[in-house]
Amino acid sequence: MSMKLPCPFAAQGCSERFKDRGGLTNHVRTYHRNLNLIDTPLPRPPSPLSSGLSESSESDGSRSPSPPALPPFLPLPFDANVPPSPTPEPAEFRNYHPKLTGVPVDENGEPLPANTPPPPRVDGSDEPWFPFEDESGFRLADFLYREEEMSAKKIDYLLEIWALDKAKNDDLAPFNSNTQMYSAIDAIEFGDAPWQSFSMKFADDSDHPANMPWKSTSYEVWYRNPAQVISNLLDNPDFDGQFDYAPFVEVDKRGQRRWNDFMSGNWAWRHGTQIYDEDNSREGCLLCPVILGSDKTTVSVATGHVEYHPLYLSIGNIHNTVRRAHCNAVVPIGFLAIPKSDRKYDNDPAFRKFKRELYHTSISRILQPLRDGMTTPVIQRCPDGHFRRVIYELAAFIADYPEQVALAGIVQGWCPKRVLILPAFVGVHL
Structure with a gap:
């Protein structure tokens, strides 16, 4: 087979030819600029051509003209006879949007002078351990409830022994029962996003009989305010140093694009540009990509006909290493009701349509508090202590195939990859 396919970079001096498109594609990806890169000017590392001389010189001893500049990250052509010259090793670099x-601002959204330190964090409470009486009560509750996950029966037994010892000095134990300890934990307000609920049921439809049990059932959905959850994530000082404030393109020492955390991807860069192009007043804002996810793990069964599946939220600014370490970077924000019925309704088009509408409408209702922040920047404090103007953007939904089918509203067996899913969440009529 003859070499029929020339390299598309022949104009830059590459004379390679290939038998098939697979070889051509591998060659371009290996030796030429990645065509998937964002078409954005990037600082160019020092090139050997900048200081090298051509082989021939003019008769009068003058230096020959320099060869034409090559595109960024394009290596020397194979047939170019340019003598190598010692150059410093190229350095890694980032090009930010x-x-x-994500420039710091004050609490009113006004830009701050450069190098202004962040304001001190003040919780405004005169009782730092409230609703606990003191530090010992807080640490005991944290140990028993969070670290040891001790049962209520064993907690009562431990507190009874503690009370017997304290009674010798007419003193009291930190708690008199597990009920009092749980009440103190439930009363914690700082940074909390309390659970709420709403109910939905099938709307009356004269075209279908109403004597079906799934039509008369009220489905309860539990959720937390996602805007408050995101505010808590942004205000967590534990994420300082592991948080990206702007989209960026990262290049390694070989001049190749490096993808790692979410903000280094093409999506963050392109949507950052789109957000600015739609409204120039958003310049300097912090893009906060909202990442959702749901699994098929059944949490509980309620009244014998409803299963609750958890809905999770994270933000793309947090580094992947933090998410993988489970450092409170992924937060449950809802439990979606999944209606169940007799097997005879599995192929009923009305029941199947209702399940899809319940799923989409529940997610839409839960995400409603984010709607305003997707167009108008919201002032939020970030891990470094500075305030910034934050703009929310629905970025991704992590789900396995059955839930992808439900999200995309397609037939089982179809591919949901090219279906635009997320805008449907904010477009569902409530």
Whole structure:
């Protein structure tokens, strides 16, 4: 087979030819610029051509003209006879988005002078251990409830022994029962996003009989305010140093694009540009990509006909290493009701349509508090202590195939990858 396919970079001096498109594609990806890169000017590492001389010289001894400049990250052509010259090893670098830069502001949204330190964190409480009486009560509750996950019966037994010892000095134990300890934990307000619920049921439809049990059932959905959850994530000082404030393109020492955390991807860069182009007043904002996820793990069964499946939230600014370490970077924000019925209704088009509408409407209702923040920047404090103007954007939904089918509203067996899913969440009529 003859070499029929020339390299598309022949104009830059590459004379390679290939038998098939697979070889051509591998060659371009290995030796030429990655065509998937964002078409954004990047600082170019020093090139050997900048200081090298051509082989021939003019008769009068003058230096020959320099060869034409090559595109970024394009290696020397194979047939170019340019003598190598010692150059410093190229350094890694990042090119940050020029518009959505996440610049610090004050509490009113006004830009701050450069190098202004962040304001002190003040919780405004005169009782730092409230609703616990003191530090010992807080640490005991944290140990028993969170670290040891001790049962209520064993907690009462431990507190009874503690009370017997304290009674010798007419003193009291930190708690008199597990009920009092749980009440103190439930009363914690700082940074909390309390659970709420709403109910939905099938709307009356004269075209279908109403004597079906799934039509008369009220489905309860539990959720937390996602805006408050995101505010808590942004305000967590534990994420300082592991948090990205602007989209960026990262290049390694070989001049190749490096993808790692969410903000280094093409999506963050392109949507940052789109957000600025839609409204130039958003310049300097912090892009906060909202990442959702749901699994098929059944949490509980309620009244014998409803299963609750958890819905999770995270934000793309947090580094992947933090999420993988389970450092409170992924938060449950809802438990979606999954209606069940007799097997005879599994193929009923009305029942199947109702299940999809319940799923989409529940997610839409839960995400409603984010709607305003997707168009108008919200002032939020970030892990470094500075305030910033934050703009929310639905970024991704992590789900396995059955839930992808439900999200995309397609037939089982179809591919949901090219279906635009997330805008449907904010477009469902409530």
